[in-house]
Amino acid sequence: MLDALVTGLITGNTYALIALGISLIFGVADLINFAHGSVFAAGAMVGWWLGADLGWPLWAAAAGAVAVTVALGLLIERLALRPLVGGPPIAPLLSTVAIGLILDRGLELVFGPETRRFPSALATGNFRVGGIRFGTLDLVILATSLIGMGALWLFLRRSRLGWAVRATAQDRDAARQMGVNVEGVQGLSFALASGLAGVGGVLVGMYYGNIEPSIGFDAGISGFTAAVLGGLGSLPGAVVGGLLLGVAESLGVTWFGGSTRQLVSFAVLIGVLWLRPNGLLGAAGALREPLTGTFAGGGAALRVRPWQVALGAALALGVLPLVANPYQLQVATLVAIYALLALSLTLVAGTAGQVSLGQAGFFAIGAYAAGLLTTDGGWGFWPALLAAGVVAAILGPIVIAPALRLRGHYVSIATLGIGAMVAAVILNWEDLTYGPLGIFGIPPPTFFGREIVAPRDTFWLASAVLLVGAGLVWRLQRSQLGLAWRGVRDDEVAARSVGVDLASSKALAFAVGAFLSGLAGSLLAHQFTYIAPDTFGFQVSLLALTVVVLGGMSNILGAILAAAVLVGAPELFRPLQDVRILAYGLILLLLVRFRPQGLLGVR
Amino acid sequence: MDTKPTRTIDRRRFVQGAAALPVAGLLAARRGRAGVAAQGEPVRFGVSGPLSGNSAEYGRIWQRAMDLARDEINAAGGIAGRPLELAYEDTQSDPKQSVPVAQKFVGDAGILAELGDFASPASMAASPIYERGGLVQFGFTNSHPDFTKGGEHMFSTTLSQVQDAAFLAKTAFERVGKKQAVLYRNTDWGKITQGLYVSALEELGGEVVAVESYLENERDFRTLLTKVRDAQPEVVTLISYYTDGALLAQQAPQAGLTAKLVANGACNSPQFLELGGPATEGVVTTTVFFPGDPRPEAQAFVGAYRERYQLEPDSFGALAYDGVKILAWAAERGGFEREGIRQALAEGTDIPSVVYGPFRFAEDRRVENAAMVPIQVKGGAFAAFA
Numbered sequence: 002m003l004d005a006l007v008t009g010l011i012t013g014n015t016y017a018l019i020a021l022g023i024s025l026i027f028g029v030a031d032l033i034n035f036a037h038g039s040v041f042a043a044g045a046m047v048g049w050w051l052g053a054d055l056g057w058p059l060w061a062a063a064a065g066a067v068a069v070t071v072a073l074g075l076l077i078e079r080l081a082l083r084p085l086v087g088g089p090p091i092a093p094l095l096s097t098v099a100i101g102l103i104l105d106r107g108l109e110l111v112f113g114p115e116t117r118r119f120p121s122a123l124a125t126g127n128f129r130v131g132g133i134r135f136g137t138l139d140l141v142i143l144a145t146s147l148i149g150m151g152a153l154w155l156f157l158r159r160s161r162l163g164w165a166v167r168a169t170a171q172d173r174d175a176a177r178q179m180g181v182n183v184e185g186v187q188g189l190s191f192a193l194a195s196g197l198a199g200v201g202g203v204l205v206g207m208y209y210g211n212i213e214p215s216i217g218f219d220a221g222i223s224g225f226t227a228a229v230l231g232g233l234g235s236l237p238g239a240v241v242g243g244l245l246l247g248v249a250e251s252l253g254v255t256w257f258g259g260s261t262r263q264l265v266s267f268a269v270l271i272g273v274l275w276l277r278p279n280g281l282l283g284a285a286g287a288l289r290e291p292l293t294g295t296f297a298g299g300g301a302a303l304r305v306r307p308w309q310v311a312l313g314a315a316l317a318l319g320v321l322p323l324v325a326n327p328y329q330l331q332v333a334t335l336v337a338i339y340a341l342l343a344l345s346l347t348l349v350a351g352t353a354g355q356v357s358l359g360q361a362g363f364f365a366i367g368a369y370a371a372g373l374l375t376t377d378g379g380w381g382f383w384p385a386l387l388a389a390g391v392v393a394a395i396l397g398p399i400v401i402a403p404a405l406r407l408r409g410h411y412v413s414i415a416t417l418g419i420g421a422m423v424a425a426v427i428l429n430w431e432d433l434t435y436g437p438l439g440i441f442g443i444p445p446p447t448f449f450g451r452e453i454v455a456p457r458d459t460f461w462l463a464s465a466v467l468l469v470g471a472g473l474v475w476r477l478q479r480s481q482l483g484l485a486w487r488g489v490r491d492d493e494v495a496a497r498s499v500g501v502d503l504a505s506s507k508a509l510a511f512a513v514g515a516f517l518s519g520l521a522g523s524l525l526a527h528q529f530t531y532i533a534p535d536t537f538g539f540q541v542s543l544l545a546l547t548v549v550v551l552g553g554m555s556n557i558l559g560a561i562l563a564a565a566v567l568v569g570a571p572e573l574f575r576p577l578q579d580v581r582i583l584a585y586g587l588i589l590l591l592l593v594r595f596r597p598q599g600l601l602g603v604r
Numbered sequence: 605m606d607t608k609p610t611r612t613i614d615r616r617r618f619v620q621g622a623a624a625l626p627v628a629g630l631l632a633a634r635r636g637r638a639g640v641a642a643q644g645e646p647v648r649f650g651v652s653g654p655l656s657g658n659s660a661e662y663g664r665i666w667q668r669a670m671d672l673a674r675d676e677i678n679a680a681g682g683i684a685g686r687p688l689e690l691a692y693e694d695t696q697s698d699p700k701q702s703v704p705v706a707q708k709f710v711g712d713a714g715i716l717a718e719l720g721d722f723a724s725p726a727s728m729a730a731s732p733i734y735e736r737g738g739l740v741q742f743g744f745t746n747s748h749p750d751f752t753k754g755g756e757h758m759f760s761t762t763l764s765q766v767q768d769a770a771f772l773a774k775t776a777f778e779r780v781g782k783k784q785a786v787l788y789r790n791t792d793w794g795k796i797t798q799g800l801y802v803s804a805l806e807e808l809g810g811e812v813v814a815v816e817s818y819l820e821n822e823r824d825f826r827t828l829l830t831k832v833r834d835a836q837p838e839v840v841t842l843i844s845y846y847t848d849g850a851l852l853a854q855q856a857p858q859a860g861l862t863a864k865l866v867a868n869g870a871c872n873s874p875q876f877l878e879l880g881g882p883a884t885e886g887v888v889t890t891t892v893f894f895p896g897d898p899r900p901e902a903q904a905f906v907g908a909y910r911e912r913y914q915l916e917p918d919s920f921g922a923l924a925y926d927g928v929k930i931l932a933w934a935a936e937r938g939g940f941e942r943e944g945i946r947q948a949l950a951e952g953t954d955i956p957s958v959v960y961g962p963f964r965f966a967e968d969r970r971v972e973n974a975a976m977v978p979i980q981v982k983g984g985a986f987a988a989f990a
Contacts, residue, residue, distance in 0.1 A: 008826040008859070015824075106656060114660030116847045118879050125858065132830065132860040209823045210854050211847065211879045215658050219821050251827040259818035259828045260790040331707035331733075335700060428790065437795045441728065441750040454736060456707060529699050529729035531750075533792060536699060536725050572704055581694060582656050 005255040006248060007133045013247020014139060015208055017146045018201040019224030020231065020239035022194035025153065028234030029170045029190040031090070033410055035097040035543075036077055038221020039104035040195050044070045044202025045212045046112050049119045052203070059122040059203075067199040073104070074195025078188045081590065086184075088597035091356065095550045096593045098543060101217070102586035108214035110579065121207040142204045146243070149197055150236045166190055170234070222417075222539070226270050229414045232283020241281060245269075264425035267418035271403045274415050278407050303601045305558055313558075318464055322457045330456035332572045337463035338524045340564035341470050342541075343548035344557065345517035348474050350546065351555030352483060353510035354490025355404075356413045359420025360545040362400065363515040365427060365537035367393045367522025372440040372532055373433070382446040382527065386466075389523035390516040397515025398508040405504045408493070420542050428534040439533030446527045463524055470517045471557050477513065478555065486510055544568075551592060553599025562600050566592075646689045647682075647935055649928065650709035650739075652720040652730065657696030658821075659722050662745075662920055667692065668913055669921035670719070673928035676908065683932050686940070690928070691715060697722040699729035706730035710737030717742060717931045717945050719924075724748040724792050731758055740934075740946050744927040745920065748792050752969040759949055759969045761923055761930070761959065763892060765793070767974060768869060769800035772841070772890045775978045776866040777808045779989070780888055781838035785814040785863070787828065787852065788843035794820075797843045797868060813837050818848070825852050829859035842867040846918075850879035853887060864888075869976075873918035877984055887981045893922045893959045894979050894986045905958045919959070926957045 019041060026034045044066040052062030081096035125136035157163040168176040169186045177183045205220070206212045227246045231238025246266055253265025273281060322330060342364055350356045371389040374380040380388070400423065404415040427434045434440075446453040446462055453462050477483050488496035489506050497503055526532050548567050552559030570588060574581045592600070651670065654663040670690055677688050693708070695701040702721045709715045710733055717740040721727040727746045734741040735755030743751055744761045747768075752758045776784065784805060788798035794817070802812055814835035816828055829852070832840060840856070840863045842849050849871040856865070865887045867876075872891040877884055895906045895916050905925060909917040917925075931945065933956060938944025949955070950969070954962040966972035978989035 004830045004859075005827055008830060011826065012824050109656060109660055114656075114664055116661060116875065116879060118881060120881070132833065133826070134858045134860065209851070211823075211851055213661065213847075215660075216823075219823075254827040255831050259787075259816050259822065259825075262819060262822070327711045328704060328708040331704045335704065339700075437790050438748075438792045439725065439728075441748075441753070445732070454732070529703065529725075530732050531725065531728035533725045535723070535791070536729075568700070571701065575693065578692075578694070579656075582696075 002255075003131045004133050005251045007130050007135070009248035009251030010244055011133075011135055011139050011247070012251060013227075013244035014142050014146065015201075015205045015243075016223050016227040016246050017240040017243025018142055018149070018205065019198065019220055020227035020243045021146060021149055021153070021236060022197040022201070023221075023224045024228040024231065024234055024236060024239040025190055025194045025197075027228065027410070029166055030082065030093070030187055031170075031410075032082070032093050032097070033225070033413060034077075034194075035094065035221070036081075036101040036104060037097075037194070037198060037224065038217035038219075039101040039108075040070050040073050040077075040217070041198040041202045041205075041220050041224075042108060042212075042214060042217030043073055043104060044199035045119070045206035045216060046108050046202075046214055047199075048203030048206055049117065049212060050112070052122060053117075053119055062122075063200055063203045066203045067196045070195045070199030070202070071192045074191040074193075074198075075188055077195075078191040081593075082187065082191075083184055084594055085597050089554075089599075091550050091554070092593055092597035095547060096590060098547060099586045099589035099593065103583055103590070105215060105217060106580075106582040106586065110583070112214055114214060116211050116213040119206045119210060119212050121210070123207070125208075138204065138207055142208065145200055145204060146240055149200075150240050153193070153236055162186075162189070223266075225414060226266055226418070229280055229411065230270055230273055232277075232280025233410060235280065235282040235284070238280055238282035245281075260429055261425070263421055264429065267422045267425070270418045271415060271422075274407060274411060275403050278411060280411075305601065310558065314468075318461070322460055327456040330460045332569055334456065334460045334463045334528065336565050336568045337460065337467045338521050338528065339544065339548065339568050340561045341463075341467045341521040341524070342518055342545050343552070343560040343564050344467075344470050344474050345514035345521070346545050346549045347552070347555055347557060347560045348477065348486075348517070349510050349514040350549055351553075352478055352490065353486040353507060355416075355507055355510065356546070357401075357404075357416040357420075357511075357514075358413045358539075358542050358546060359401075359416035359418070359423070360514070360518055361537045361539065361541035362420035362423030363393045363397050363518035364522040364525070364541060364545075365423055365534075366396055366515070367519030368526040368532050368537070369427060369434060369440070369522075370519065371523035372443045372526040375444055375527075376440060376442060382444070386446075386520060386523045389526075390519040393519025393522065394512045394516035397518075398512045401508070401511045401515075405507045417539065417542065421539060424534050424537055427537075434534075437534065439531055439536075440526075441531050443526050443530045443532070445530070446524075459528060463528075466520055466524060467561070470520060471561070473513070473517070474557055478557075482506075482509070547589070551589070551596075551599055553601045556599060556601045559599050559601035566600070644682075644686045646687045646714075647716060647932070647940060648689045648691055648712075648714045649931055650705075650712075650715045650718040651690055651692045652695050652702050652705045652709070652718060652726075653692070654697035654722050655692060655694035657698070659697045662722055663694070663697075665918065665920045666720075666924040668915075669909070669917065669924040670928050672909060672912055673925045673932075677929070677932050683936050683940075688928075688932060695721055695726055697726045699726045702726040702730045703733065706733040706737075706741075710734065710739050715739065716935055716940060716942055719744065719927045719931070721746075724751065727751060728754060731755060734758070738942050738946075740931070740942065740949065742927050742931060744923040747796075749796060756950070756969070757946055759965060761926060761957070761971055763869065763974055763976075764970050765797045765800055767976070768890070769797050770804045771976045772866065772868060773801050773804035773808060773810070775888065775890055775989075776839055776841060777805055777810045779978070780864055780866055782809070783811045783813055783836075783838040784841055784866075785816070785832045785835055785837035785839070786812060786841045786843065787816050787818065787832065789820050789845060789848060790817040791820050794843050801841065801843065820848070822848065823851060825855045826859050829856050829861050833859055833861040833863075837863050839864050839866055841865075842871065844868060844871060846871045846873040846876035847879065850876050850884065853880040853883040857883065869919065872979065872986065873920070874916035875918065877981060877986075882984075884981050885984070888978060888989055889980075889986075890976050890978050891919060891986075892974055892976050893919045894977075896979075896985070896987060897977075899961060901956070901958050901961065922959050926959050930955055930957060 048066035123138040126134040227243040231242025367389040370392040374385040552563035731754030788794040934948035938948040980989040
């Protein structure tokens with residue numbers, strides 16, 4: 002028990018260091034920076050190159066890593082955020098996703114994908130508490146977190162520049178009117194946060210012992226969880242959140258086994274947010290503008306006339322299957338499936354304003370329901386399709402309940418946690434789901450006794466279901482209910498004052514969204530014929546959100562078009578080989594830069 | 605006086621020249637790669653694998669080993685005089701990408717067989733397409749028991765987990781220690797191997813004091829190792845890939861765990877030694893292939909790999925190399941047709957390979973009677989376990 006506590010503190014220590022930078026950026030730019038983990042990875046890789054490969058002393062290697070990450074931070078602020086100021090608040094998030102992709106692939110190209118040893122320049126086993134050894138390295142990490150926290154606190158409270166940072170965080174426009182160089186302040190906080198990520202990369206890289214260019218993603222997620230746990234924008238909260246998360250995971254692993262680590266960490270997160278919607282040490286704070294909705298600036302929606310829609314649909318359904326080859330039709334089928342998944346979010350995030358990062362959870366529920374019913378249950382394709390939607394629609398609002406009373410970024414992080422928990426439950430509930438073995442041999446769909454396996458037929462099937470889904474979303478958006486959802490999105494207080502029940506409206510939006518995700522999951526399960534927990538990782542949720550944001554939040558056609566771009570582009574770029582994913586990230590970045598309101602605009 | 609202007613280099617020409625250089629180089633490389641001896645219509649195999657993303661390091665190993673096999677074949681005159689080409693497609697081992705790639709390969713009449721993908725979700729989602737398209741899917745890393753049940757076009761040279769786990773259990777039980785704890789990577793592969801290992805060990809009369817799983821992206825094992833330490837095993841068996849295996853070996857002493865370590869064959873990689881450092885000394889594992897293997901076909905491969913890349917090959921590399929060579933062998937016997945290749949693999953009796961020596965595929969399209977040897981880390985290298 003003591004040993005579990007000690008190892009938990011040692012692990013939590015590393016989370017705290019990563020969480021500090023994330024919390025700082027949250028506080029100043031009001032942004033989930035998805036590139037932060039990648040900056041951390043850049044720090045680790047550069048630190049390894051200078052320290053382990055070139056043999057520089059630790060301080061010099063750390064300084065070099067910090068120089069690189071500070072430059073990266075400034076670059077991210079300059080390229081991804083500054084041009085989007087005044088645009089829809091959700092656009093910068095997408096921008097950081099793109100930068101993260103580019104950075105990860107860039108590191109892989111520069112350093113090679115291999116895992117490599119990062120020998121610690123500091124002792125790692127020279128102290129002992131109970132049965133656990135730890136070292137100078139762990140103390141240095143703790144000291145860095147505490148000094149970083151203290152120095153930042155002093156800077157923010159005591160220096161004029163620090164006041165400017167806080168003023169900007171509180172009210173951007175007011176700060177600007179008082180003569181604060183708002184852009185400069187934002188750049189400064191990015192530089193500081195990224196510099197911390199650089200030191201963190203070197204120290205935590207040595208703590209891991211082995212690193213590879215893709216370590217950033219998981220580290221970033223742990224950092225987010227810790228930052229949210231402590232309260233966004235609160236620096237002591239980041240440290241406390243990190244340590245608490247480490248201890249909780251350690252106890253969870255001790256009691257329930259290693260595979261439950263994620264389950265435990267997200268359960269703790271959701272539990273804390275349930276009791277304290279602003280995190281442990283977060284201030285309730287002034288209400289911020291909603292992430293979506295009428296405050297969104299920039300660009301009216303493109304007007305698409307009904308005949309144009311009809312023509313487009315006729316071309317896609319009538320002509321495409323005749324001229325495209327099976328490979329292209331296969332891609333088009335996946336586009337339709339992911340478009341359907343995205344439509345679920347068009348309703349939840351676009352219309353009702355709940356920016357969910359957990360749609361993969363409902364997708365997985367639908368896929369598993371369909372997979373289990375058609376294999377173990379012996380059901381036919383069509384009843385199982387409907388059942389997949391219904392099961393997801395019933396389970397959806399239940400699992401999402403803890404997120405209903407949250408607002409803003411907390412909704413995103415809570416839903417991220419819930420999505421990950423669904424995947425973790427599927428992994429651990431072996432009696433029902435076969436755990437890591439997955440479900441094998443899911444039969445192909447049938448239509449009046451005929452198997453639907455030819456690419457043209459699967460495309461027609463997926464498009465037909467997509468059309469039904471799109472019709473449902475279209476109808477709902479124009480209903481009384483849609484009006485209530487938009488009210489919740491645009492102004493919760495006003496909506497409540499005219500009698501809209503917030504929790505049940507949101508729950509209903511999630512239920513309809515989960516129904517559509519469930520249908521998409523069923524189509525995917527029958528298309529792949531084999532599904533495993535890995536099929537529904539966080540990347541799938543992120544892709545769904547990316548599609549919706551790129552399409553223009555509540556825009557149905559936009560979501561379908563964006564799905565075609567985002568699922569199609571990696572295939573289209575195949576001739577580029579090594580730089581394929583780099584090009585994909587770049588296109589995403591450029592699209593956000595020049596269409597921050599989405600391809601077809603917010604409606 | 606000669607009025608012919610000297611050939612000046614202006615800016616435009618300089619840029620043109622600079623741009624042309626790499627192109628020319630590429631073209632030359634292409635030509636060189638095709639070899640001099642091999643003529644005629646190229647024979648093409650598709651490769652669907654993780655060339656970028658989280659599993660990219662395995663994709664890199666594949667690419668090295670496969671390029672080596674292809675160039676050896678072409679330097680020796682190709683396959684019955686026809687040059688071999690490999691069409692690499694990156695899927696990041698993601699089913700969303702491996703499925704379209706399968707359709708692409710199937711639709712390309714020039715592709716005669718396919719290698720990959722890496723992880724089961726990516727491979728098995730693509731299987732129905734290969735099966736319907738009549739294209740051999742050679743999943744040389746796919747140990748999932750259902751992989752070759754996907755159809756008669758699915759072949760695998762990776763070890764069947766039944767054999768693998770049973771032999772490891774026997775070795776560990778008889779030669780390392782009887783009171784064991786088992787740690788496994790919680791994926792389809794780890795789960796199955798763990799189940800087989802534990803039942804084999806208990807059948808032999810061993811005592812299993814703890815069985816613990818961990819997530820595949822785990823890096824911090826200190827808590828888990830502390831828990832295992834408290835169960836007081838004589839031996840800790842790691843059912844791990846080399847990346848997590850190396851971290852487990854490193855972190856075990858920090859958790860105060862001093863039991864002897866036994867590792868699954870997937871840890872048989874020079875990278876395991878590199879990443880784990882001195883902590884891997886004495887680790888026992890079993891394998892079908894290791895660089896010190898004295899058989900001539902193994903030494904020829906190790907020598908060629910070492911010379912070209914200045915690196916030691918591991919079993920992933922050996923399996924990838926074999927994959928290309930085996931398909932080339934089958935293409936020649938099968939008359940350069942998809943169906944012929946399948947038939948040659950199914951019916952061949954002495955299929956040449958580095959990993960197994962001459963072998964045949966059993967009814968389940970996996971290697972029949974694969975022989976294994978125990979090895980141990982000694983002085984920072986794998987050596988026969990004496």
